[in-house]
Amino acid sequence: MADRKVAVQLTGLRKRFGDLEVLKGVSLTAHSGDVIAIIGGSGSGKSTLLRCINFLETPTAGEVRLHGELVAMKPDGEGGFRAADPAQLNRLRARLGMVFQSFNLWPHRTVLENVIEAPVHVLGQNRDAAIANAERLLDRVGLLAKRDVYPEMLSGGQKQRAAIARALAVDPHAMLFDEPTSALDPELVGEVLSVIADLAREGRTMILVTHEMQFARNVASEIIFLRNGLIEEQGKPSDVFDNPKSEALRAFLAPKY
């Protein structure tokens, strides 16, 4: 257990937007094979935390280690930090497959082109090999028939499955899911969750922000409850869900109706 590789390690992470401090010192470690679900109310900072991992938001303080490598930061001259070495950041980012709430597929490329974009144009893979791999991944998420269709023609669930195939195509050290089902119609949520659950079962390293509590309980190896920019509770799903220690978590988990 202890000798598993560390895929993502955050230490003392802080993030401030103007006068508002969204993250107030968060540390977490994802070993390879971990499935960490971050839960919490709106405004708790969970999306910001996820976006700080690949520097879509630059942390105001703290350290980010990806695959054991420290992301170099330097002062940005306005009291904050930015990535010191764009080449390093891009190299590390390329191996983090991110799945967005609003899909963010590139609308001018077909489903297949979306999937091979990063492998070919960032990782520099051979195009034919990338296509073969992409077809395998599209088949896996059940979208092979849609390979030459533009994203605009897909349903929300199909878009998100295409986005997952795109994330898998970079052979990620860790996958980041930012509320992957929040923008979906209720009847489409299931098809996306079942794909993610499959990936969790085969031992993919994942960090996901989600509102689907039942799903988090079933697939996660660890639950993190974020509140007001700090980790309020952390542990195995059975512990966190069945024996919430804090009042806030109990209130959060209580049925709303």
Place this chain on the structure above:
Amino acid sequence: MTALALPTRRRLRKVMPVYRMIYIAIGLATLYLIVTGLSWDWLPKYLPKLWTGFQISLAIWAASVIFGFLIALPLGLAQVLSRGPLRWLSVAYCTTLRGTPLLMQLWLFYYGLGAMMTQIPGIRSTVLWPYLREAWPFAVLALSLNFAAYAGEIMRGAFAGVGRGEIEAGKAFGMSSTKVFFRIWLPLALRQALPTLAGETVMQLKAIPLVATVTVPEMYAVISQSRHDTLLTYEPLLLIAGIYLSLTFLLVQALAAVERRFSLAKR
């Protein structure tokens, strides 16, 4: 003391960064050079004429915007409601007037139509004749028809953009078609079209100097005359550029205020 001074200075630097100070300094220096370095002794003599020209310019602008807009409403509506000849006529009208230079249209109306009018037998004895000998009616006509083409295209989009739901709701409450049009369709379309229409009125203001080419004594015509009399190249042109700059600025501010008022009611 430093604790207080630092944020103040930082805030000041945000409002007035160094580059902005440099730009303002360059602007003021240019203005100073223009005022002191160029000759302006001709100006007092032309001021009364300029003032009249200014009023003519504004009057032609306002008249053409109002008439043009009134013509634009049926043009836009025809393209949305009709599937037949009315629609094609309207499309052809907008395409033709938008596809040819306003200057040509002005000349066509003033020189072409004006010349033809004089040949109509008996026209000299009608009440219209005094106007037909003037240039400005032709200028207003050409500018109105031209504005109508652009505004008509905008209104077409705006009429088409109003949701079926709002109109259906009106019908469901038993409003007549006219009532639905004036109380729901038109106001919603106007609100949507307002920013683009506002931009078009600014464009129209900038088109006014063209009417000097058909002998209307508006502001640019006075400037042109003064250049001819004084043989000055730049001064009169810089003056009118400055006047238009201020006019456009004022108009944009006013239109923005109108838009704010309407968008406030929207939400």
Place this chain on the structure above:
Amino acid sequence: MDFLNITDWSLLALNSPGWGGALLWGAVKTVQIALGGYIIGQIIGVCGAMGKVYGPPWLKELLAIYTTLIRAVPELILILILFYAGTAALNTLAAKIGMGPIDVNGALAGVLVISTVQGAYSTEVIRAAIQSIPSGCHEAAAAYGMSKWTTFKRVTLPLLVPRALPGMSNLWVIATKETALLSVVGFSELALVAKQAAGSTKYYMTFFLAACAIYLTITLISRVFFNQVEARFSRGMVKHK
């Protein structure tokens, strides 16, 4: 109708007593000047938009001054100012390097004037197009480790072109129409030829209608062309009516 009787269609004949050939020559001049001004204007526009979106604050503000000034002054007056100022500047320059006063090529002056005006409008068109690209597209590119240049080449540019094309095709029509204003500074193009023809024959209606028809033809042909270009570049875009 009266109208058919009062005109003499032989005036539009291509050969010498007719003015048709002169009108077509003017039309060619018009297209040449418009094309020159348009192309340079679009280059200014691309650079200006890049500066306005990605540039440092001082550059953004400088470009804002340029686009605001140019767009707030009537084109006719701008053309006169730029024409005389440009001529004077070139002559000063010629005197400096020991040349006598040069007769500024009207075509060159026309191209410069139109490109200056077009550049200001084009900057705004392209800036708006860049800013209308959904931020998620850039975010995804960043998340997958694309460098700035790769992101621009693979994501921004292909998404930018279909968004900017309608505005750019509109600017082309404006450029062709703007050339008519050059007649005021005595540059011989379609409008001035039509005016001369009309003046010397007194058939005003005939020649101005003919000139309008030529302008309209240019516009319509350009529209067909731009529609095809748009269809070619709008991959994956759903046309919302």
